[in-house]
Amino acid sequence: MEYLEMLARLGVGSAHPGGFAATVAQLREHPIAPGCRILEVGCGTGRTSCYLAKLGYEVTALDLREDMLAKARRRASGEEVRVTFLQGNVEELPLPDEQYDVVMAESVTIFADVSKALREYARVLRPGGKLYDREILAARKLTSTAAQAICDFYGVKRMYAEKEWLELLGAAGFSEAKVWQPSKFPESAWEDIVHYPDLFQETDADAYENEAVWETAKKYDELMFAYHEFFGFGLMIGSK
8 A cells, every 4th residue: 555545544634744733833933914815735634724724714725636635525514614625636736827825735746746846836826926835855865775765655756855945946936945944854743643633534434454554554664763864854935
């Protein structure tokens, strides 16, 4: 079972680095002006999108997987918020040009063709719009063994260092780019579990009995144990 399939089966709401605590901290440090139109790409089960909608923003949320979107729609219904959900690929957004003030991504772009995705984010942003993209960083030069293991597990083409992300943002059309709070991966998810429990997480009925789910989870733990020194994450901020 692939990593993203495991997340879908478990209905994980904040699988991105730093978890929901990082999302809350980001919005506190980089507040979004009232009235902004927000596009969240790779919304998954919709936790961040619904949170933004609760704060009063007009939110469009897009994901490639229909099973994730089904859970996101039920979450929005349970939380009594309005979000426009769309199925689509970040490499070719089914949206017109210059429609949004903010694009948000949380550990999404790395799973796509990064250059194509970043160009699409820039295309749908209005002039002066902002991209907030929380992604995995290569914290140090990867050995060939580490690079192969990490890319094979996640199903990504490669890992990018902080400088490389900034170069990619510039090439995609962002006039200003920076990385906010580059950090090491947290050793545990206790802060999310204790302070930000997901009351609307919807796990498939057979997920905990599915051997493939546990095998993938075990591989994830083994990967982190073996190669944690190569992992980091940060929030890429781009201005159009």
